[in-house]
Amino acid sequence: MNRFLARPIYLQLRDALVERIATGQWKPGTMIPNEGDLAREFGVSPGTMRKALDLMEAMRLLTRRQGRGTVVNDPSSEELAGRYTNLRRTDGRVIADEVKSGEITEGPANERECIRLRLAKDDRVFRAHRRRLHEARAYMVEEASMPTALFPGLADDQNPSPGITELAGHYGLLLGKAEERISVGEASLEVAEALGIAFASPVLALDRVVYGLDGRPVEWRMGWCHSADRMYLAEMR
Amino acid sequence: MNRFLARPIYLQLRDALVERIATGQWKPGTMIPNEGDLAREFGVSPGTMRKALDLMEAMRLLTRRQGRGTVVNDPSSEELAGRYTNLRRTDGRVIADEVKSGEITEGPANERECIRLRLAKDDRVFRAHRRRLHEARAYMVEEASMPTALFPGLADDQNPSPGITELAGHYGLLLGKAEERISVGEASLEVAEALGIAFASPVLALDRVVYGLDGRPVEWRMGWCHSADRMYLAEMR
DNA sequence: AAGTGGTCTAGACCACTCA
DNA sequence: GAGTGGTCTAGACCACTTG
Numbered sequence: 001m002n003r004f005l006a007r008p009i010y011l012q013l014r015d016a017l018v019e020r021i022a023t024g025q026w027k028p029g030t031m032i033p034n035e036g037d038l039a040r041e042f043g044v045s046p047g048t049m050r051k052a053l054d055l056m057e058a059m060r061l062l063t064r065r066q067g068r069g070t071v072v073n074d075p076s077s078e079e080l081a082g083r084y085t086n087l088r089r090t091d092g093r094v095i096a097d098e099v100k101s102g103e104i105t106e107g108p109a110n111e112r113e114c115i116r117l118r119l120a121k122d123d124r125v126f127r128a129h130r131r132r133l134h135e136a137r138a139y140m141v142e143e144a145s146m147p148t149a150l151f152p153g154l155a156d157d158q159n160p161s162p163g164i165t166e167l168a169g170h171y172g173l174l175l176g177k178a179e180e181r182i183s184v185g186e187a188s189l190e191v192a193e194a195l196g197i198a199f200a201s202p203v204l205a206l207d208r209v210v211y212g213l214d215g216r217p218v219e220w221r222m223g224w225c226h227s228a229d230r231m232y233l234a235e236m237r
Numbered sequence: 238m239n240r241f242l243a244r245p246i247y248l249q250l251r252d253a254l255v256e257r258i259a260t261g262q263w264k265p266g267t268m269i270p271n272e273g274d275l276a277r278e279f280g281v282s283p284g285t286m287r288k289a290l291d292l293m294e295a296m297r298l299l300t301r302r303q304g305r306g307t308v309v310n311d312p313s314s315e316e317l318a319g320r321y322t323n324l325r326r327t328d329g330r331v332i333a334d335e336v337k338s339g340e341i342t343e344g345p346a347n348e349r350e351c352i353r354l355r356l357a358k359d360d361r362v363f364r365a366h367r368r369r370l371h372e373a374r375a376y377m378v379e380e381a382s383m384p385t386a387l388f389p390g391l392a393d394d395q396n397p398s399p400g401i402t403e404l405a406g407h408y409g410l411l412l413g414k415a416e417e418r419i420s421v422g423e424a425s426l427e428v429a430e431a432l433g434i435a436f437a438s439p440v441l442a443l444d445r446v447v448y449g450l451d452g453r454p455v456e457w458r459m460g461w462c463h464s465a466d467r468m469y470l471a472e473m474r
Numbered sequence: 475a476a477g478t479g480g481t482c483t484a485g486a487c488c489a490c491t492c493a
Numbered sequence: 494g495a496g497t498g499g500t501c502t503a504g505a506c507c508a509c510t511t512g
Contacts, residue, residue: 008500034478045502050479066479067509084473090420178473183327184421184439184464202421202439207468227421231444234471236321236415245481271497282483287498303498304490 009044013052016042018213021061021072022174028074032062035070059213061174075175081165084178084210086233087140087225095134095230099162102129106148106155113145116209116220124148126155131194139230141194144221150212164210164219173212180208182232191224203227246281250289253279255450258298258309259411265311269299272307296450298411312412318402321415321447323470324377324462332371332467336399339366343385343392350382353446353457361385363392368431376467378431381458387449401447401456410449417445419469428461440464 017038020026033041039049053070056062060080064070073080082094089095109117109125117125130142144164148154151171168175185205192199206223254275257263270278276286290307293299297317301307310317319331326332346354346362354362367379381401383391388408405412422442429436443460 010500036478045504047503048501051500053479064479065510067477067511069478069510086471086473088418176474180471180473181325181468182419182441182471183468184441204419204421230420232419232469232471234323234417234419234469236323236417237413247481273497282485284484285482288481290498301498302491304492304496306491306497 010048010051010055013042013044013049014055017052017056018059018061018174022172024172026072028072028076028169031069031071059176075169076166081163084164084180084208086180087206088231088233090229090231092233095132095139098133098136100131100133101162102131104128104155104157109145109147113220116207117145117147117217119147126151138195138226140223140225141191142221142223144219146219147217150216150218164221168212168218173218175218176211176213176215178208178210180206182206185224187224195224195226197226204230204232206232247285247288247292250279250281250286251292254289254293255296255298255411259409261409263309265309265313265406268306268308296413312406313403318400321401321417321445323417324443325468325470327466327468329470332369332376335370335373337368337370338399339368341365341392341394346382346384350457353444354382354384354454356384363388375432375463377460377462378428379458379460381456383456384454387453387455401458405449405455410455412455413448413450413452415445415447417443419443422461424461432461432463434463441467441469443469 017026026032032038035046035049035053038053039046042049053062053064057064060083061073062070063073075081087095105127106124107127109119109121109123113119113125114121114123119125124147125145126148128144128146130144131138132140132142146154146164146167150173151167154167154171165175183205185203186200187195187197187203189199191203192201195203197203204225204227206221206225208221208223209217210219210221212218263269269275272283272286272290275290276283279286290299290301294301297320298310299307300310312318324332342364343361344364346356346358346360350356350362351358351360356362361384362382363385365381365383367381368375369377369379383401383404385391387410388404391404391408402412420442422440423437424432424434424440426436428440429438432440434440441462441464443458443462445458445460446454447456447458449455
């Protein structure tokens with residue numbers, strides 16, 4: 001590795017290793033070579049390779065355990081799939097979900113989709129409709145939009161598209177941070193009917209964008225949630 | 238430093254350095270010795286000292302800049318003081334605040350205070366009342382509770398107690414993470430009057446606990462926010 | 475006992491800032 | 494040019510897991 005480039009070696013290493021996961025060369029759940037072997041393979045010192053692996057662990061791509069080795073994390077594992085879901089029951093428990101997904105449609109991005117997904121006027125999006133049930137009762141309706149460019153052939157997909165985490169896994173997208181805007185809204189006619197509440201009654205409006213590891217927006221999702229017995233849990237550091 | 242203790246040296250170093258800030262030996266805004274000198278002072282290798290300083294930077298206690306040196310962060314600086322405030326205007330801008338603080342009272346912790354602040358039945362708390370104004374109009378009322386044990390003599394304090402960040406600074410408390418529970422509530426009579434809205438109209442209810450670096454709860458604050466033209470911005474990683 | 479990641483050392487040189 | 498943090502090396506040994 002060239003040590004006189006502007007970009008530090010450990011960042012180049014990180015990118016090279018991330019690429020191995022993104023391309024499927026390293027699959028979720030499998031072990032990767034030990035640190036010493038990797039360092040030799042790339043021709044760097046163990047400490048430098050270690051720093052790259054530290055970064056990947058911080059990105060939640062790897063799990064290392066002393067004495068055992070290093071495994072590639074499965075993005076659709078319970079822990080990682082739930083990381084963009086901060087909705088809880090009032091007592092703090094996670095909501096035991098059942099998701100009903102509607103058909104996936106495709107069309108030109110509207111104004112809000114262009115803003116949230118950073119698309120140009122002529123770009124197209126896939127749209128998905130979901131209803132989340134708790135104890136056989138709908139408590140939230142969602143409308144999600146995804147750039148077609150990132151999900152080639154999604155419309156023909158047979159799967160019912162459970163959530164962005166699983167979808168991203170299918171299309172080789174690695175997810176990074178997400179931003180969610182929470183506000184109080186009024187139930188529209190559709191939302192009121194779907195949730196079984198009165199028109200214009202207050203709901204939690206959840207406006208979330210999930211970004212890829214490269215920072216590109218991957219999904220924009222609006223959610224309207226029946227607010228009774230539910231809360232949103234945010235953490236700050 | 239003893240390298241055969243169960244606790245890694247870099248963690249011991251971090252704690253020792255945090256202590257220097259907590260006790261005021263290193264004051265906010267001042268430079269600390271360079272990494273080499275610190276390593277020599279503690280009898281460790283530079284790399285180990287560096288790792289400890291990395292951790293402190295991640296805790297937002299220090300700012301390091303290549304060529305310049307390392308300074309102790311001021312917790313009441315704009316950047317750090319605003320870190321527990323995720324409320325924004327709908328367009329995303331930060332809300333230009335004016336805070337009106339009421340008198341500080343003292344009394345036995347009630348049931349919810351005991352839970353949120355992890356207190357025993359007989360522990361006592363200070364209570365503060367605040368109203369946040371935007372363009373001379375109240376948009377949020379707050380009720381904060383703090384364990385008396387952490388703020389000795391707070392009731393006699395002449396200051397109008399602006400926020401937890403400044404208060405913590407005065408009493409040598411270093412702040413860590415915070416948790417906030419967001420839900421939709423109905424304006425009580427008091428809240429409705431203070432905010433100039435109708436009784437029982439929907440408000441954002443913000444239930445926040447700020448923890449110290451040691452993990453102990455430092456402040457519990459309930460806030461009721463007029464929801465029009467405002468949103469809560471959460472980030473997930 | 476062998477293999478893994480975790481800690482630690484004692485340097486070297488680079489990139490940046492400022493007097 | 495002196496001083497700082499940032500990067501990188503090439504090892505050593507420790508703690509843990511597994512066969």
